[in-house]
Amino acid sequence: MILKYRCMKCGICCYEVEKNELGYRKRIPLYPEEVDELIELAKKYEIEFKVIEDLxxxxxxxxxxxxxxxxxxxxxPKACCPFYDQEEGCTIHEKKPLACKAYPLALKRIDSFNMELSIDPLCNFVSKNYNELKNISLNKIKEIFEIEYPNVERFYRKNKNLILKIRQLEFEKKIKIAREISLDDFNKALKEWDRIEIRVK
Ligand code: SF4
Ligand code: SF4
Known part of the structure; x- marks a missing residue:
């Protein structure tokens, strides 16, 4: 039988996962425009919703x-996404962030500027079918994760476009990214400097 991804609606992916021995820490990345949209939804549903800066x-x-x-x-207290409901699961299914639409396909960050496609082993479906999914070809990933694959592609393109925008701004000498900055200086900058959100389509 051909394996096809079916979400088991266990909700594991909507919870924070503690750091394990590989240093992995689960997170739900959001683009600035997604934050705007989720703030509006949270107001509408009277949900407390907070974000912190990521990249x-x-x-x-x-x-x-x-x-x-x-x-x-x-x-x-439960360390779960505020849009998750024990009975219903995700309450914003149509409007959930791109990262959630792509999941369990994900982008593993190699460094600040590069990333690669991965399948999150913490997803219940993935762990149950681990033997079939390990060392799988790209074509098989496309077959098994038919709906999620186009979303992870969009996710990848969006991240690439963000990085390209940064590089373009650097090329035009409008900005200069500090690539070698001490932790102390970085923390000082985080405390004192203004924020500019970078947005791409
Ligand atoms: S937006 Fe929905 S799918 Fe994404 S983490 Fe929150 S509850 Fe889960
Ligand atoms: S962990 Fe996997 S199977 Fe469980 S709800 Fe999330 S995507 Fe679905």
Whole structure:
């Protein structure tokens, strides 16, 4: 029988996962425009919703922190996404972030500027079918994750476009990213510099 991805609606992916021995920490990345949309939805549903900055670059020409992505801050007792409901599951299914639409396909960050496609082993479906999914070809991934694959492609393109935009701004000498900055200086910049959100389509 051909394996096809079917979400088991266990909700594991909507919870924070503690750091394991590989240093993995689960997070739900959001683009600035997704944050705007989720803030509106949270107001509508009277849900407490907080985000923190995720991928940021310090621009040493203008002394700004460039914010490319945020992540949902899971500071509730259950450490789960505020849009998750025990009975219903995701309550914003149509409007959930691109990262959730692509899941369990994900982008593993190699460094600040590069990433690669991965399948999240923490997903219940993935762990149950691990033997079939390990070392799988790209064509098989497309077959098994028919709906999620186009979303992870959009997710990848969007991340690439963000990085290209940063590189373009650097090329035009409008910004300069501090690539070698001490942790102390970086933390000082995080405290003192203004934020500029970087948005792409
Ligand atoms: S938006 Fe929905 S799918 Fe995404 S983490 Fe929240 S509850 Fe889960
Ligand atoms: S962990 Fe996997 S199977 Fe469970 S709800 Fe999330 S996507 Fe579905």
């Amino acid at each position: 940021v670059f310090p621009d040493i020409i203008n002394k700004n922190i460039l914010v490319l992505t945020f992540k949902i801050f899971l500071d509730n």
